[in-house]
Amino acid sequence: xxxxxxxxxxxxxxxxxxxxxxxxxxxxxxxxxxxxxxxxxxxxxxxxxxxxxxxxxxxxxxxxxxxxxxxxxxxxxxxxxxxxxxxxxxxxxxxxxxxxxxxxxxxxxxxxxxxxxxxxxxxxxxxxxxxxxxxxxxxxxxxxxxxxxxxxxxxxxxxxxxxxxxxxxxxxxxxxxxxxxxxxxxxxxxxxxxxxxxxxxxxxx
Numbered sequence: 001x002x003x004x005x006x007x008x009x010x011x012x013x014x015x016x017x018x019x020x021x022x023x024x025x026x027x028x029x030x031x032x033x034x035x036x037x038x039x040x041x042x043x044x045x046x047x048x049x050x051x052x053x054x055x056x057x058x059x060x061x062x063x064x065x066x067x068x069x070x071x072x073x074x075x076x077x078x079x080x081x082x083x084x085x086x087x088x089x090x091x092x093x094x095x096x097x098x099x100x101x102x103x104x105x106x107x108x109x110x111x112x113x114x115x116x117x118x119x120x121x122x123x124x125x126x127x128x129x130x131x132x133x134x135x136x137x138x139x140x141x142x143x144x145x146x147x148x149x150x151x152x153x154x155x156x157x158x159x160x161x162x163x164x165x166x167x168x169x170x171x172x173x174x175x176x177x178x179x180x181x182x183x184x185x186x187x188x189x190x191x192x193x194x195x196x197x198x199x200x201x202x203x204x205x
Contacts, residue, residue, distance in 0.1 A: 008047065011188055045086070057083045087186070106203075113204055116159070120152050156204050163200075167192055 007025055048057060061081045068076045131144050171190060179187055 011185070054083065054085065109200060109203055116156070120148075120155070124148060153205070160201055160204055164192070164197065 005025055008023060010023070048054065061083050065076075065079075065081050068079075068081070134144055134147075135141070171192065174187055175190075177187075178184060
């Protein structure tokens with residue numbers, strides 16, 4: 001029976017900083033906005049207003065810290081207010097390990113390409129008699145080479161389409177798992193990156 005202002009709707013699986021059903025607006029009393037004393041920690045989760053950058057918010061916090069120290073030097077001289085992203089706060093820099101995962105995936109891709117290339121070469125040696133017959137019937141070396149290239153590209157393209165399809169399916173099912181409060185919000189917004197796909201196609205080709 002009491003009206004409330006809805007300030008945001010969290011996506012399914014979002015449970016930061018703790019599992020929460022609803023969020024309500026919170027305001028610091030005017031008498032405490034310049035100098036928060038007594039409590040040595042105040043954590044605020046906020047959404048940057050439109051047009052505000054993270055750097056601008058950090059500059060505001062530097063100014064806020066200066067005002068807090070000026071208002072109550074004894075209480076606030078050793079404390080600073082900072083702004084960080086939710087991602088950095090949750091992962092604490094551990095997301096850099098994604099680069100190692102990406103490097104591992106790239107190594108696996110190169111290994112797969114080399115294996116496929118060796119198989120195609122072996123297949124070409126097995127077809128020497130076929131190529132000899134084609135040349136004897138009038139096909140030129142360039143036509144034989146073009147035939148091999150076309151067949152190789154068809155195999156690579158089929159593998160690429162199958163791989164992209166499997167990636168979409170895997171990502172779809174991955175979103176259905178509860179991977180914990182830290183990982184789930186990021187998996188929920190994960191997508192296949194076009195630049196990564198383009199690089200993969202280039203390497204495979």
